[in-house]
Amino acid sequence: MKPGSTCPAFGAFALSALMAGISVSAHAATIQILVTNLEFSPTEVSAKVGDTIEWVNKDPLAHTATAKDGDWDVMLPPKKSGSLVLKKAGTFAYYCRFHPNMKAALTVAP
Amino acid sequence: MFIRLSAAIAAITLLSSPALAQGAKLTDPQIAHIAYTAGVIDIAAAKQALAKTHNKEVKAFAEDMVRDHEAVNKQALDLVKKLKVTPEDNDTSKTLSKNAADERTKLSKLNGAAFDKAYVENEVAYHKAVDSALETQLIPSASNAELKSLLQTGLKIFQGHEQHAEHVLATLNQSVGHHK
Ligand SMILES: [Cu+2]
Numbered sequence: 001m002k003p004g005s006t007c008p009a010f011g012a013f014a015l016s017a018l019m020a021g022i023s024v025s026a027h028a029a030t031i032q033i034l035v036t037n038l039e040f041s042p043t044e045v046s047a048k049v050g051d052t053i054e055w056v057n058k059d060p061l062a063h064t065a066t067a068k069d070g071d072w073d074v075m076l077p078p079k080k081s082g083s084l085v086l087k088k089a090g091t092f093a094y095y096c097r098f099h100p101n102m103k104a105a106l107t108v109a110p
Numbered sequence: 111m112f113i114r115l116s117a118a119i120a121a122i123t124l125l126s127s128p129a130l131a132q133g134a135k136l137t138d139p140q141i142a143h144i145a146y147t148a149g150v151i152d153i154a155a156a157k158q159a160l161a162k163t164h165n166k167e168v169k170a171f172a173e174d175m176v177r178d179h180e181a182v183n184k185q186a187l188d189l190v191k192k193l194k195v196t197p198e199d200n201d202t203s204k205t206l207s208k209n210a211a212d213e214r215t216k217l218s219k220l221n222g223a224a225f226d227k228a229y230v231e232n233e234v235a236y237h238k239a240v241d242s243a244l245e246t247q248l249i250p251s252a253s254n255a256e257l258k259s260l261l262q263t264g265l266k267i268f269q270g271h272e273q274h275a276e277h278v279l280a281t282l283n284q285s286v287g288h289h290k
Binding site: 037038039062097101102 | 184266
């Protein structure tokens with residue numbers, strides 16, 4: 001699912017989920033971020049707590065997605081993906097430890 | 111200081127080497143050779159560091175250099191094969207290789223923290239020099255679009271390594287402050 005995309009079924013789903021006592025996280029999305037030519041794309045992504053971010057590394061180089069505050073560090077081996085389940089709300093600047101000129105940000109809503 | 115100075119001289123020599131100074135347009139086979147040589151040099155420096163260092167951060171940095179430059183040079187070889195270009199040795203490549211060999215000789219005489227600092231300082235200076243050569247000479251001179259694009263990616267990698275090296279240098283300087 002693309003960042004910022006809406007889900008028409010959300011209202012009904014959330015309601016039934018609540019009534020059934022199931023966590024809303026059952027509705028969590030997976031958001032892909034491409035890593036090509038030493039760039040995160042898109043560089044700014046909005047998501048919600050419970051969503052999964054999946055970085056798809058198309059480069060023949062290893063990269064990382066590392067939170068600036070040190071909260072998380074996801075290895076992205078060459079031509080492989082790495083993912084992270086978002087647990088905290090807030091805005092997180094992140095970068096690549098191997099190429100600190102690679103920078104991006106995640107905005108996580110509660 | 112001696113090492114820092116020699117790195118600076120290496121940087122200047124790279125930029126003012128005959129082929130570049132005369133403003134003679136480099137050919138794609140020459141550009142490919144220079145870019146490939148720049149990677150080979152950094153791999154050799156990293157291998158020397160891996161054999162000598164006991165510092166975890168320096169070791170990790172050197173491993174990153176070997177991995178990245180081997181990956182990029184493999185791409186470069188694939189590209190020249192595809193384009194049927196034979197990389198051509200030239201004055202700039204020769205100067206680069208000679209300076210790098212001299213630097214390795216100097217570094218071979220150092221050990222421990224002195225080696226670590228000199229290696230990482232040279233990495234910062236070397237990456238800066240290559241960034242500048244890529245930006246001002248190699249990329250503008252490249253004729254083939256695919257070669258140009260590989261050089262542009264190479265520039266981002268070298269810039270990334272420069273920042274990474276600066277970060278490692280900052281931690282080395284900090285730990286020197288703490289222990290001495
Ligand atoms: Cu990277």
